[in-house]
Amino acid sequence: MLKPNPLPDCMIDIETIDTGPESAMLSIAAMRWDADDSAAPRNSIEILIDVDDCLARGCTYSEDTIKWWDKQAPDVYHKAFVQGPRLSLPDALGELRRYVAGVQRFWCQGLNFDQIILEQAFKRCEEPRPWSYWQWRDSRTLMKLVDDLPAKDSRAHDAIYDVSYQIDCMFHVFNRYGIDTFK
Secondary structure, rough: OOOOOOOOOEEEEEEEEEOOOOEEEEEEEEEOOOOOOOOOOOOOEEEEOOOOHHHHHHOOOOOHHHHHHHHHHHHHHHHHHHOOOOHHHHHHHHHHHOOHHHHOOEEEEEOOOOOHHHHHHHOOOOOOOOOOOEEEEHHHHHHHOOOOOOOOOOOOOHHHHHHHHHHHHHHHHHHHOOOOOOO
């Protein structure tokens, strides 16, 4: 049995092979953190997904997105498409559901991609969502408040790197504006 995770926030990032709401996912990364405490330890989960299972369930892909992936750094491409083991879509969603139990606020880069694709995946697999619509927060909007965010490195589009980077950026914004509590 999993111990309850006291960290109230969770940043989520997915990697996909399309850009629409029915897109097949390659991976889900989620990192628990505390928006009120930059010193609190973070913990994360990265779930690699069997893209063939997604496609067999009717998820979509785009030739343009596949071509885009072909241009990414070799280690990022390898992790997205080759590295394993990979879970079926229902098993991946079950892992995510268990990991996010007790989260108060969910964060992602914009509320029209990661969240929407995950919502559709839970619906497709007839699984209950582990959140309510009002729990979602948009990190991209807050990050646009400053023009000196930390630089990204070549691991961009590695979901686990992206969630950590996005959290670092959130604390950068909080510090800039003197935000010490996010209730």
